[in-house]
Amino acid sequence: MARNKILAGIALAIALTSTAVPAQAGQISINLAPRDAEQHRMLQAGLGLYALVNEIESGSIRQNGIGNIAGIMQGGGNNLGIVHQEGNGHNGTLDQQGGGNSYGLFQFGEGTSAHVRQSGGQSGLGFVFGW
Template sequence: MALTKLKLASIVAVMVAAGTVATPGMAGQVSINLAPANASQQHMMQAGLGIYALVNGIQNGSISQNGLNNVAGLMQGGGNNLGVVHQDGNGHNGSLSQQNGNNSYGLFQFGNGTNAHVNQYGGQTGLGFVFGW
């Protein structure tokens, strides 16, 4: 799905209407999940994750945590999987399970106190960005 400025503005408007935008003293999270709509988008997303992995010295999977009280897990079964769980901030809980091979996913958590878990069952690709306050 191509995320145009109009679609992004619509998403923000819905979030505001639903009360998901932070106010002082309020805790919560916002998640943006991207999945390719066709083979071309899947190849582009896999290439982007591949470049991220190359720059960061990752072969099959990686967990990186910057902060306190973070919990992360990465489980892979099958060949040719690439999984990244990256946490910046405190109190995150995130996991990625990849089974049956040929999966690629990047889970990126920022801020504080986010909770995200992803399961892939073969030949799937995606990106998840979770922001918490």
């Protein structure tokens, strides 16, 4: 029974992404992660400033395009999650568990796919460009 539910979920995910991404699609990703506590604080401050300027609270999804899919799941306190999609057919999720996480996922162009999971006290930036 559980196997059938998993297979059904996989089939649904494939169907959703296959209709949104053309056969000749490609993408390039640039991921930034701090190496030490100082860089972590700087990255968090930068995302906090971005959130303040854009009137974002703990989690935000901004989409400009057609056929985009995005989600943010947060568990714990003091998490900041941003998913920003410009263009069509993007698929992006951010899962933040534990406290003190911050991440900005920015997708541009066409048909990108990016998924991030944080488990407590992590930060990062992801820029994904698709064609």
